[in-house]
Amino acid sequence: MGKDHAETWAVAPETGGSPAEELEYRLRQQQLAAEYGAYALRTHDIGALLHEATRICALGLHSRYCKVLEYLPDEGQFILRAGVGWRPGRVGHARVGADLESPTGYAFQTGEPVISNHLEGETRFRTPALLKEYGIKRAINVLIQGDGSRYGVLEVDSPTEGRFTRADLAFMQGFANLLGVAIERHYVEEALRTTEARLRTAVAHQEVLTREISHRVKNSLAMVAGLLSMQRRDSSDPSLVKALEDAEARVTTIAQVHDRLWRADEVHRVQLAAFMSELCDKISMSAPSSQTLTCAFASVSIATDQAVPLALLVNELVTNAFKYAYPAGVGDVQVTLELAGPGQMRLTVSDQGQGLPADFDAEASDSLGMTLITGLSSQLNGQLQWHNNHPGTGFVLDFAMPEQTEEKI
Template identity: 65%
Template sequence: MHDDPTTAPAVAPEEGGGAAEELAYRLRQQQLTAEYGHFALRTFDTLALLQEATRVCALGLHSEYCKAMEFLPEEQQFVVRAGVGWKPGVVGHARIGADVESPTGYAFQTGEPVISNHLEGETRFRTPSLLLEHGVRRAINVVVQGEGKRFGILEVDSPTEGRFTEADLAFMQGFANLLGVAIERQQFEAALIASEARAQAGEAELERALAHQEVLTREISHRVKNSLSIVASLLALQGRMSSNAELKQSLADAQARVQTIAQVHDRLWRQDEVKTINLADFMGDLCNQIRSTAAPGLTLAYDFAPVSLPTDQAVPLALLINELVTNAFKYAYPEGKGEVRIAIKPTRAGLLRLEVHDQGPGLPEAFDAQTSSSLGMKLIASLSGQIGGRPDWRSSGAGAHFALDFPAEDAPRDR
């Protein structure tokens, strides 16, 4: 996983951004969650899983500190297994009490997440000395647990003023749920490998083990979808409570984008392969879904090459297609009648070309995608950068045309 510097501006509530920036912030959180789910399937090192989780959670909440703590039953303490931002000597060594007087211990013992937005005035818990030493003012603690026993706590800490919200908590809890299942899956696979090495596992036991591994893999997908559903519900609730028509529309758009991530993620997990997908089948299903929800007078024609695509590119590419098509429907055909065409074909060696065009009035005069303040345009630029391409917009009497050349590891090469 990596963070793309071209990502659209995403501003946390306490950072003072407008509605569009905060919506980009929430959308980015859910995209990070989905990307981490795929990372977890390809990673067989528990420490690497924990470390990446702390890095991405800190990134998702714009926080300086994050740590993953494992509970040590014999010591009745937590040890900091992974983290970002902490002074040397903390990760791998620092111990934190597991009693209910501390926010970490309370979350672990009760299974309930804890938000502390004013640690200096906190009366419910004792603030751990580690947080005091680093000037932490607010924190979120969530339990890391798979289908079995609890592993520990995932905690994001911030030294800045502000408030963590219920939406932040949903992001963190979804992440911790993913991490818990991924750790359990790794532990199970390690035990299975050891069993095979000792030649003690019979055929029936091996079949049961493989079936359990499949269940755990599906559980990761289930938990990602649950996290996305929670955020979509929060956005819908906020929209119903708002009297501002522009804000209501922005929240509805954000909700639709989160639901798209959930749908894309669901399709991805239904594939037989983990590392690659069939472009034609995967994107064809997505376009059929978009077409089924469009107005009756709007049509979508598509043509995708039957090539394999790395799953790392599948989510941002699918989100890009969804954004481009819905934008075309909205702006090219405001009366609700017209056709959008989309294609992905191999071009020169190792490259694929995405093209989307309509037959509407074309782009506005003086249109500049790079300076546009539209959240949709910022997302298109960000997603294009994530799959390794640079968008090219053109306009003519025949409508607007979008083109993007991007690399694909398994794309066929022209001869």
């Protein structure tokens, strides 16, 4: 992932933020988990997977310290295998006890998560020497488990006063689940270097684990959509209701995309026509009865990492057209995806509505919708154009499709 997500909008619960700010904080946690799931799909370096997990978990809980503790059966204790915030020489060397008197050991041996918000007054466990050394005041521990085997513990530590909550625990446990699957996939990939028979078995198992990651991302996003829906129903502020409604629709679309991906026979490529037709059917179901959506897609397969931003882009463009193109509420929106040359695709979304405003400037717009459209187009490395069709508006995006394979019909 490699980006620094340190932003100022997310307000931790203990800082006294409003319900809307706390909701945004929780939404950000789930977004980070979803981003890590996508990162785990394309990363095969176990060290990078573990380090990124600690970086993102620390970020998600606004803490300086996070670590992955791997259990060493021969020693009967943990080694600090990856982490952020710790001084040089600690990662890869520091040991922590694995007995039931230790919060880390208790979480590992019982499988039960541990939240300690007041370590100096903790009576259930002793405080590990490593935490005392860094002045840690509170910690949260969750088990990292693969396919039946326990790897270790994921722990976030904070030297500041405050509290970790059950919602933080849900974020951590979901993250540990993703990490457990990613670690298990790493072990499977190591087995690929053995016999040919193991190779065939491991590849099949890897496909299952990859689907499982996408499935878990989908479930996390569905939970976020539910939280947004609850907050929207409880709000009386029309502008907040509108913002939450838009956010819920976007998160739901991402969840639906991941649902389609994890159910597919091929996890690395997507059959474009079937994939996008299903998306358009879902968009049409949510549109007013007086508005229609007409779609046509080339019979090609595209890489999964292109399918996701492409689906989100189509959803944003069509939703915006339904909202703004036809003030009278009656009209049609057309979507086409076609081959524009060898290895090239062209996405066109158009309508016959009122057209673009006279002062329209996509680059100068600060609206969230336009920012998403521009960002998703850049993610596809595409060249985008807006046209005033007289009547209506046209959006065209040309982008490359690596290793494009056309289906035989």
